[in-house]
């Protein structure tokens with residue numbers, strides 16, 4: 001096989017098959033060394049490693065460098081500056097690590113480099129994603145004939161969900177959104193929790209609903225929508241509920257709130273970025289009624305521990321989603337099984353492949369133990385921190401632990417010292433006006449040992465903080 005030169009400098013210098021394989025092997029060995037080193041590097045990179053990143057600020061080369069040197073630079077300078085979120089001691093946001101099988105599957109899909117736009121063009125990816133979609137509906141116990149779009153994130157899924165909801169609600173009033181747009185359209189209301197995640201606010205803004213036009217609903221002490229504060233809904237309302245509030249991990253009262261929406265034909269969207277996975281566990285009852293919503297966004301890259309970018313947008317009315325995201329002329333007949341008609345992307349990688357690999361390898365019991373295991377460890381962290389004199393500000397119904405020390409200054413010092421220690425990483429937050437920090441347990445790698453270390457470290461830091469005053 002003749003191989004085309006990819007080097008502008010030396011046209012005779014072709015990349016042979018052997019070169020290609022050597023390069024991939026080198027990259028893979030470097031990736032393996034990174035994985036081997038998990039647990040031995042600082043969780044957040046040291047200042048020297050961050051300073052060394054200046055090596056990437058090269059001028060755009062006129063003539064390319066050789067590929068091996070590019071891979072070497074990436075690893076030698078990039079790896080020491082990587083944050084060890086694919087580890088056991090990282091508790092920031094709700095990040096999740098990557099299951100080995102999901103990473104391995106992604107490597108193979110990368111070799112295929114197939115676009116998953118349409119199964120007729122790429123039957124392999126199409127078949128795998130179809131199974132992944134079926135399994136996602138089954139394990140989350142959502143309507144089996146719902147449409148599943150493999151999105152980059154819950155955030156992008158939320159944009160798609162709200163666009164679908166608006167088009168559908170307007171169509172019921174005889175307004176063709178695709179042809180007529182938003183200008184002059186009947187009003188579509190948004191009712192959402194005052195604690196809605198930032199990606200919900202972003203979706204509301206970019207879709208032109210206007211943040212000030214949203215009817216924000218107050219929440220109770222746990223962070224759940226107060227049912228008695230929900231305004232009267234109607235058939236032109238999108239009600240956005242949460243499964244897993246990001247600070248407290250709490251769930252809205254789906255049964256009661258969805259009943260209100262059903263009675264008047266409002267659309268219910270659920271932000272279930274991580275909390276929806278509670279459906280796959282023995283704690284499923286906390287989500288009772290959620291299956292009666294119209295759309296759900298859920299991440300793979302958080303709690304299922306698939307690599308970025310991995311999420312699913314699920315819409316009960318397949319045709320509603322397919323006609324909203326249809327990639328052809330807006331008034332042409334739609335096909336509702338091609339991913340290009342279910343997500344924002346026209347071309348994209350086989351993002352469902354690692355989801356399939358994770359579900360096949362974990363099975364129902366493995367997903368349950370991943371999620372329940374995180375929940376148990378979160379409870380253990382809460383108990384340990386309480387015993388060490390911290391205030392735990394939430395009920396720890398899921399995997400999020402919201403913590404504060406006796407005063408803001410101490411909390412701030414402890415967070416800064418913990419982040420600088422290299423032994424862990426988590427972020428700070430504000431809960432009901434009080435400065436706090438948040439421990440999110442969502443990595444398959446985390447065990448009781450890391451939780452005990454975390455509690456020990458934070459106790460030491462708190463003692464140190466106290467005595468230094």
Ligand SMILES: *Cc1c(COP(=O)(O)O)cnc(C)c1O
Pocket residue numbers: 094152153154155156197199244245246271272273274299311
């Ligand atoms: C992380 C998160 C999101 C956003 O998910 P992305 O995949 O990062 O876009 C939305 N809602 C909640 C509750 C989250 O925790």
